[in-house]
Amino acid sequence: MRHATVTRNTLETQITVSINLDGSGVGRFETGVPFLDHMMDQIARHGLVDLDVKAVGDLHIDAHHTVEDIGITLGQAFARAIGDKKGIRRYGHAYVPLDEALSRVVIDLSGRPGLVYNIDFTRASIGQFDVDLFSEFFHGFVNHAMVTLHIDNLRGINSHHQAETVFKAFGRALRMAVETDPRMADQMPSTKGTLTA
């Protein structure tokens, strides 16, 4: 089983993330940021990963530190769980629609952090949730998961739909990339022989 638990404590947030890449899509979230919980549930369900995220953050200021630090801690847990990447597909991609909205996410478990983030949200917030924070979440994730991630919302009118298609596509792309490829056996999916740097 490829799984990991990471706890990250700062003066701003206290976060524990457990991830099982070979799970069945079970999500448990107690972060105090319900819309982020709803989005991370998409990662679990569509990524077929088990994800348990507990966070206590300085929400009396705003959700910024909590959302960013959850992205960081999730990235750290992912990096630990994926291990040496032998025998995996490495690349993953998905297009996901939801009514009028359509998003595409492409991931490379490259060992190098990189984010291309292209979402033109039609509203500044979804309920209480500031949509700027999605960028913070994904930056935190890629910088610590050490992956290359291209996120494009191709169209959409409803901002809840825009966000949800991004997170569902992210889950699907992640699932494809972490899956073992039986033809790869225990080979590294790189001519360089390593994906750790």
Ligand SMILES: [Mn+2]
């Ligand atoms: Mn929804």
